[in-house]
Amino acid sequence: MKRKYESGHKQWIEFKGRAILGEGRAQLLAEIRNSSSILKAAEKLSIPYRTAWEHLKRIEDAIGSPVVSTHRGGPKGGGGTRLTAEGEEILREYERYKRYLNSVARDEIGWEAVFTKISARNRIKGVVKSVEKGEIASTVRIEVAAPAVITAVITKEAAEELELKEGDKVEAVIKATEVLVSKE
DSSP, X not given: OOOSSOOOXXXXXXXXXXXXXOHHHHHHHHHHHHHSOHHHHHHHHTOOHHHHHHHHHHHHHHHTSOSXXXXXXXXXXXXXXXXXXXXXXXXXXXXXXXXXXXXXXXXXXXXXXXXXOOOGXXXXXXXXXXXXXXXXXXXXXXXXXXXXXXEXXXXXXXXXXXXXXXXXXXXXXXXXXXXXXXXX
16 A cells, blocks of 8 residues: 655765765765766766865865875876775765665565554463474464464564574564564
8 A cells, every 4th residue: 555655764974973975975976986087977967067076075074085086088088087995985885874774764564563562462472383484474383371372474584584493482472463473
């Protein structure tokens, strides 16, 4: 079901409490990396060449080291710009952080779990009696203190991540629509 309202976020990288790289500057560094040219990167992003240099200078002033290295060409051309190791590291960190935040924002099940109220009434301790791993889902049979066995169907990845095996002590977390499994 499509939600009426979507969440959004802005990420940036800080150095010593000072924001140095957000979406715009990250795009600039990425375009410089791709085109080996500040001019081409500025043109692609529709920003003035001077503004591109100002962004680079602000980053460099904040961190105290260059993020790009330029070299002039001779009569036959050959000049260009590349990211320094520091520039690559900053951009890589930003891209990693952005991928993570985007994956969290898209994770409907994770968001649902954040807002699920878990109380003592819907937590039941037990022992795993069997784990059957299928192509997509795993079936976990849990023997609980009361004379009953609870069966939970969870993803294969979740069963592997929890390293579930027969005899493990676990908790069955009962929600209105499903049984979750947690491990101490």
